[in-house]
Amino acid sequence: MELAARLRGEAVATGERRLLVLAGEATRTRERAADALDAAGIDRAVTTYLGPGQPLDCASIDSRDSNELLGTTQTALVVDCHERCEPNTLGRAVGTVAGGGLLVLLVPPLSAWPDRRDGFDETLAVPPFGLDEVTGLFRRRLVGTVRDHRGVAVVDVDSEAVVCDGLVDPAPTLDSGSSPDTARETGTGLLGQAEAACLTGDQREVLGAFERLRKPGRALVVEADRGRGKSSVAGLAAAVLARDGLDVLVTAPSYQAASELFTRAEELLAETAGSFDSEQPHRFDTGDGTVRFCEAARAADLPGDPDRVFVDEAAALPVGLLGSLLAADGVAFTTTVHGYEGAGRGFSVRFRERLADSRHTVAEAGLAEPVRYAAGDPVEVWSFRALALDARPPVAPVVAAATPETVSYRQLTPAELVADERLLGEVFGLLVLAHYRTEPNDLARLLDAPNVSVHALLADGHPVSVALLAREGGLSADTRADIYEGGTVRGNLIPDLLASQLRDEAAAEPVGHRVLRIATHDAARSRGLGSHLVEQLRAYASGDWLGVGFGATTRLLGFWRANGFGTVHLATSRDDRSGEHSAVVLDPLTPRGRALKQRHSRWFCRRLPGTLADHLSTLDPDIVRAVCRTIDRTPTLELAAFDWRLAAGLPHGAAIHGTAPRAVRRLAFRHLVAPETETTDRAERLLVRRALQCRPWPEAAAEWPSQTACKRAFGETVRTLVEVYGTEQARDELERLR
Secondary structure, eight states: OHHHHHHHHHHHHHTOOEEEEEESOHHHHHHHHHHHHHHTTOOGGGEEEESSSOOSSSEEEOGGGGGGGTTOOEEEEEEEOSSOOOHHHHHHHHTTEEEEEEEEEEESOTTTGGGOOOHHHHHHOOTTSOGGGOOOHHHHHHHHHHHHOTTEEEEETTTTEEEEOOOOSSOOOOOOSOOTTTTSOOOSHHHHHHHHHOSSHHHHHHHHHHGGGGSSSEEEEEEEOTTSOHHHHHHHHHHHHHHTTOEEEEEOSSTGGGHHHHHHHHHHHTTSSOEEETTEEEEEEOSSOEEEEOOHHHHTTOTTOOSEEEETTGGGSOHHHHHHHTTSSEEEEEEESSSGGGSTTIIIIIIHHHHHTSSSEEEEEEEOSOSSSOTTOHHHHHHHHHTTTTOOOOOHHHHTTOOTTTOEEEEEOHHHHHHOHHHHHHHHHHHHHHOTTOOHHHHHHHHHOTTEEEEEEEETTEEEEEEEEEEEEOOOHHHHHHHHTTOOOTTOHHHHIIIIITOOGGGGSSEEEEEEEEEEOGGGTTSSHHHHHHHHHHHHOOSSEEEEEEEOOHHHHHHHHHTTOEEEEEEEEEOTTTSSEEEEEEEEOSHHHHHHHHHHHHHHHHHHHHHHTTTTTTSOHHHHHHHHHTOOSOOOOOOOHHHHHHHHHTTTTSSOGGGOTHHHHHHHHHHHHSOSSOOOHHHHHHIIIIIISOOOHHHHTTTSSSHHHHHHHHHHHHHHHHHHHOOHHHHHHHHHHO
16 A cells, blocks of 8 residues: 555656556455555545446446546546456556556456456457457466556555566656747737647647638648647637637537537636536537537537537547538547547548548648656556557568568467567557557457467568458357347358348358458558468468458459459448448358359349449449449349330430339449440449439439430430340330431
8 A cells, every 4th residue: 555655656746647456356456446546645536447336436437338438537547357358448548547647457366367268358259269269368468568567566465465566766757847839928819828728839739720720611630649638729729719709519429528628618718708508518608609519420410500510539430420520611630649549540541531532621730748647658658568559560661672572471370479579569550550440459359369360471571461360150050040030149240241131041151261451561552462462361261261341442342353352242321430331242262152152142133223222322333333343243134125125215215214214224233243345434423323323313413514414425325235235126126216
């Protein structure tokens, strides 16, 4: 207990945090946590417990709800890892503790912890593998990091032994002086007050960047590590804009996540003529403008037509929702560089492309100097290493000359990665920067999950292209029946989908491998390295098929098609995290795999036209075209003489498309899937919009100067299709009407 007091004393004196690890029997660690908080002089009112139940007399959050911590600031946070140690949860927790605070981890005895299995391990035990096949390497590595990092104390509560005291002696002292940048002269009025309220020069620069949002048609992205004051400066900026008459709508994963923004806005506006609406407690009316909160799902509709939108903790929101907010006249996004907000890199990898293509002029700003705790904080350093939050791919020069002929392929074992921190960091860093879903949990997955393997192309020992492969399928008859009847099975995405949603119980019997992630270094793109790695995966896979599930884009569909994969499914709704419709593609490796692929390609051909006219009626026509090109099946036309007469009569105006559209729909689909003649991109998009998606003529004519010109082009395209795919009688009908 003396150690807890000394740790807190150092934390307060330095403005840093300290980490206290209490290892031992669960009940005893919880009791000792209470004693440690008392000894450190930390009131329960400023303490939060993250874990099962409420063993401490303080605010409690279940570990599965750790997203509630986003945007909050804690003086003391107790994280109970006995029943569930999840990397995403640790990542969210660490960043919330303020300088002078204490982070307390409750864990089993360190010597036994790596060999124990908990609730998170159960998510890694993918059938047909059992819990005893989860390796525990992530926690073995985690134990090593807490043993040897400065500022991290470890106490064995069962024996009352201090394993390491975590004290930094002599403790560094806070610099009480102000830097010239911090002390510079501020402006006047409320903006001047906001500048004076900034704690660092970084914040003042970012506040200036927010000022650009006074003009419409601007977007701002503010990126920084945790604890740099992104939300604070956003709150100051929102207050200034509201005082100048703008309506600022704020959204975030929750109001709690945006609470710091509202706190700073309220503090700045406290002396102005403004008040919170008692009926809408998350709204501040300055008398000129407003700062108001709206939950993310509703914010997508821009209720009340706000002048500006501020998105706090943007990386934790679905990409599709973020895209909806670009309809506002001005928008600002604040997001975390490391930690992925516990929701992957959807913002950085996927949304940035959409933002760049928007009508907004985009500016970027960053914050480097911490405000929540001192620079060089040992707990931040520990968390970055423990969770690989600072993992980076190799520097460009070492892989810039890589080609398929110069690289070497290797399967990297988990033990090999744990033993080589440089290699682990480069592999994981490449996955983080290249894939929107990569998150801290994936570090544990690639080290511990028995169904996952890591594959890489290496240039002088550095990864230039990396893939994660997951074994799926080979499920028992009982499991297959359970899936078919509405059950679910962990980690078997493709067999689960085919057996349940697509009603093919037998699809879960063949063994396959799904490509979870594949990434190539930016410095070595477009040289065939990704395709070369796919060839190595094909040689490695011992099952019946290779498969991939991904957010469908024209680039990705083209890549997988070029590598021999065919689409068997396209989701009818958008994925929350990618903002795109997920596609599933297969490449058969055995006769059983070919039979699976053939029947699902056949079924996909049957159902896709119907979904395009319904749930997929607004899907980008270029995505539809790309999907059609990846179907390994030639659709049958099955048109009667009556249908051909209707199609042949349309180019001359003798027939009306809307009267009987079936003939043209089937012709269009046949051509887009297996073309036997060339048509222009514009003509094909018209076929998609009008013939397949059944959009009205005003929408179908988007690329034409008039509806008349569009209808004429549509008729000429149909004429071409009848000439190429039609029967002799259909061509005679065309000639008769010429």
